[in-house]
Amino acid sequence: MPGSRRSHHPPSAERGDAVNGPKLTDMPHQGVKVFADYTAPLTLACEAVVVGSGPGGAVVAKELAEAGLDVILLEEGPPFGAADFRQDAGASLRRTLREHGMRAAMGQTYMPTMQAVALGGGSLINSAICARAPAFALEHWRERTGIGLTRAELDPHYEKVERFLGVEPTRPETLGRRNQLFKAGCDALGISSEPTPRNVRGCKGSGECFTGCRTGAKKSTDVNYVPAAIRAGARVYTSVRAERLIHDGRAIRGITGHVVEPFTGRESHAVRITAQTVVLAAGCMQTPVILQKSGLGGRWVGDELQFHPGLALMAIYDEPIDPWEGATQGYHSLHFLEEGVKLEVLWAPPAILATRLPGIGHLYQRNLLNFDRMAPFDVIAAAERSRGKVRAPLFGWEPRISFDLHKDDMAVLMRGLAILSDISWASGAVGVLPGIVGLPDVLCSKEQAEMLRRAEVRPRDAVIASNHAFGTTRMSRRPEDGVVDEYGRHHTVQGLYVADSGLFVGSPSVNPMLTIMALADRVAQCIAGNR
Template sequence: MTLRQAERRRFRFTGAANQRSVRFSQELQVVCRFDGGVVVRHQVQIQIFRARRKRFPVSVRSVLIGGARWVSAVSCPVAGARSRLCGLFLSRAHGWCVPCWAGCSGRRQAVVTRRRVPGGCHRYRQIVRCWKAFTRRCAEGSSMEQADVLIIGAGASGGVAAGALAQAGFDVLCLEQGQWPDRADYPAQRRTYELEARKQWSGSPNVRGRAADYPVNDVESDVAPLMYAGVGGSMVLYAGDWPRLLPSDFRVRSLDGVADDWPLRYGDLQPFYERTDAAFGVSGAGGDPAYPDGAEPPLPPLPIGAIGARMARAHDRLGWHWWPAAQAVLSAPHQGRRPCVQFGACMQGCPEGAKASTDLTHWPSAVAGGVRLLTGARVSRILMSGNGLATGAEFVRPDGSWHVARAEVVILAANAVGTPRILLNSSSPRYPDGLANSSGLVGRRLMVHPFANVTGYFDEDLTSWRGHVGAKIACYEFYETDTDRGFVRGAKWSLAPTGGPLDAALPSRAGNEVWGPDHHEHIRKHLGRTISWGIFGEDLPDEANRVTTDSALTDSSGIPAPKLNYTVNENSRRLLDFHVARATESLQAAGAYETAAESLMRYSGWHLLGTTRMGTDPATSVVDEYGRSHDVPNLYVMDGSVFVTSGGVNPTSTITALALRAVEHLIEHRREQRVPA
């Protein structure tokens, strides 16, 4: 078949309909890098069909959707159905002859020759050079993974989804850009752990700079995003605080006239809260008056210590709420894990394994149940079929090799920065604004919980450096809206340890003048003699706060990095000012002779939420209440991106409960699920 004949004939991948002719059809992007830094991106549709001549197993024909074309059908004598294929590419605009790799792996970067070739690809030597490059790439080959369900991200929600799918008998593949964490590497057992927390074990990927991390442009963000890449995700470095959203958090529009209501209520999620509590091994005390009645946490509360007891007595005198905080940290042995030994270094990994993270609680059993977890697999984009369904994802390995994973259902669990990054990087002529983005809301409505810290100084040694970091006790006294305060919504307070000797000595607690004649007195004042309230303020959604992609910044694989635009709004500023004043009052009631406050702390962006919000209307939301995309029926989001509002509490408990609810709905309705042919 000639190229002209091929162009006249329309091939379409429709399952069995054209199996005799078409073997594979895929839209892909070819990236050409020219001398002088010029980058040209071409969208092409490649179709692989059976050749008529016996000596060639397949032929390749592609029609370019803009500005240039593939010149002649190319037969591949060595590549199988799953191997990389290529063709000779002629750019009419630039006149270069370019070897372009395509096939199953999708996006490739083409390297062009420096010399212009008169007559384009019809020069014999250039054709031979391109053909040699082609056959070399074909010979290298490329594995193409296949599964029923593809999960992108092995963190909190990815682990929950994988475990449920494995139990239901699905063939599951998970792609994770990081590696399995090694508890022996965690710095809590080393004297330098507080120094390592500021660099190697920082929560910021920009500070940490590991190979598995991607950079984030946060220059235009008031808060720096914090996250961790690896099996277990950011749970490896989170504090373990495990509160739930309160009933009012699901009805903010109805109650306070701002933001939006969720398409579900607390009662819809409560059974899943209770089940994830059991799965993660949550410690706590039942009967908290801030919450509706329900099952008690599976384990007793952790010790609240001297600082918790002191603040509890103060709140009793003030008549304010307090309660032993629910923590995803073991107070007793549970499912083969040992209880907390009070290292006080939860946010640099728990060497004891007492703090719950899915690398301990979910992934071992999921892998034993048949789930394939591929680490060191960085996803660049979601692949689509011609009928508007997701067919899998393209990913790159640490050695620079590109691969494809095919699946009938794709689940994104990459956090509220990583998920919109992948969707926006999946743009194409059919989806110019990114995938699943007909609403224009992918990446918008970013929420991060503005954070403040109020510290009280006491005469007595309270050993306040010791204990689990999440929260000894929690306070919800000022959580609900009171319009007389001049703002809406509220905040949760968490009482946590105040750090060891190096944390007391180094900025920011010690200010900018770390050394000097008053250094030892400063340490005596801070170490073990301070109590701090951490204040998580509700962050109302704003479409101007968003995640986009930065064409000028890429990760080590050349994939465009995310860029954050985030500004703390006036409501949040007033909210934090009020809560800082009340927390100061609380500490003074406990006997503090001095207090200090840090408000709107920059490095506090752990709680990344809202960038693919759920809802019932496709015009005003990205996914439905079960995380299914309105635009792509077999594409799901099961991470913090789906939050409609942020609440004023740590979100991991809600993220995992939502993921369990969503994946079980997917399993229950699997027979109605649309999948690619």
């Protein structure tokens, strides 16, 4: 069980450098405190405490530590090494995700949303896509809350993060047939597409991103930013849940919480950390809970929750394509981005994807045997008209999440699904599984698939999921319009910052990780500059 044993890692031999990115080391978690290390209540002091070790928190911790601050990084989940990852989908979901992988946003539809609880946060189990938000998306943010953030201003931060992560386009030799077919379909239709830029080094195309990279190729923050923070002097405590801020309404004084057992969440020792600066980077669902439980739930905290809802179809080919081979999401199309549509190749644990195959009994088994001829493609929508909320529960710490998908955003998703169908047929598919209640299980021709354009589909008729969530502590120029300013500074409590996807003022139009990291880098620069 990760986190239940002490770290006995030897010192890491190599330091990630800013030019070539971090180098692979076998022992990336050297110095990380784990559950078994705690034998008494923790009472600590530092200059800056960072809550969350995902893409936001890990960047802030490293940058502040390198700027000379005494930093403590808290993470509720345990560290995972390559040997700790499980290929059984059920075991993997239960071990690496909040609420054992059963978290969902409830509204007019039930929408599963996966949020990681592990050292490295979402970067540990996402498909490593690193995409910059287009200028038009940031312009919408400016229009909405008056912040002065532009793409030109964010570009240096993007570049810095990309260099450190070693972001590069998916290499041709790791694409596999699934990604190649998507490209072929896009090419045939004149739709632009590209290999996804990813934070991987030496990817073998094993398609295991969502259950954790057993090859060590994925450069999640637990193997680069966190070790770099430690080398710069940061102290890292895993299995510690941050719960309440210590503040007087004007200035921050620290944070309290509990040590929690990995996988069960059982509380043990109390934790109290005093600090002049607290950076909340617990993710856009957990950060509002901490604020609300601390008496800082103002007008906007937890509101404006947005997702990139996703729909997928399965293209069927007349010969085996071995979809389990190749980069998880190695190709995507930004062609329709301004319409709020991003198209991607998809992969996930086979058992999860197979659930979409039609039939019961022997028919289901027959379809499973044809799984090697199928390729899943997905569309995510910017969904700017849809909103939800995050609220702290009365008891416990798991947020109550609500979300309603606007009918116009549903129509955008269906338009994307129809384009994916076109791409499938253009790449030689002989059938398409649309996965929509009320439509045929299998669409057998391009003509028949035209019904995807005409069908009036409600959110409840489709299996919609989303792991891109943002907006619950949004940036604004004026305190009346948001929670923090454009540098992540809380509008009323001095020394309190936010550095996760809660900062977003709207959709970034693309996968959010790189924008979270660039904004976190900017937040860290602001904190270091204010010393």
